[in-house]
Amino acid sequence: MSGYRKTSRKMPARPCPIAENEPIEIHKMWRDRRGNALVFALKSYQGRAFFDLRTFYTDQDGILKPTSKGVTASPSKLPEIARALVKALERARELGLLMDEAAE
Structure with missing residues (x-):
């Protein structure tokens, strides 16, 4: 920062x-x-x-x-938070941490 x-x-x-x-x-x-x-x-x-x-x-x-x-x-941080969540989701998929999404 x-x-x-x-x-x-x-x-x-x-x-x-x-x-x-x-x-x-x-x-x-x-x-x-x-x-x-x-x-x-x-x-x-x-x-x-x-x-x-x-x-x-x-x-x-x-x-x-x-x-x-x-x-x-702050609401102004929501776009950055959303990008971070997308990155976390992608990384969890790469690591095989998520179950088959059809089952969710």
């Missing part, structure tokens, strides 16, 4: 299309058989939008609850 430096400047405020208490769930998938799931969402906090990939667990009442384990990033 050469050339990266923190500044005290704040980005100009602009309206966020995502309500703070209403995240937009993009995708949900089971992580394991114990009731843990991965949830991909777009959220906002203090007027700033972000992408959130978080592990959720199933509580005793069968309700999915978020854990502290997750990743957040």
Whole structure:
């Protein structure tokens, strides 16, 4: 990350299309058989939008609850994240780590 430096400047405020208490769930998938799931969402906090990939667990009442384990990033990083996932998928295929995709 050469050339990266923190500044005290704040980005100009602009309206966020995502309500703070209403995240937009993009995708949900089971992580394991114990009731843990991965949830991909777009959220906002203090007027700033972000992408959130978080592990959720199933509580005793069968309700999915978020854990502290997750990743957040600016929406501007989504294209780079997508490219990285494509590379990981290609490499996993090369290494024979994926089952026959027809079975998925």
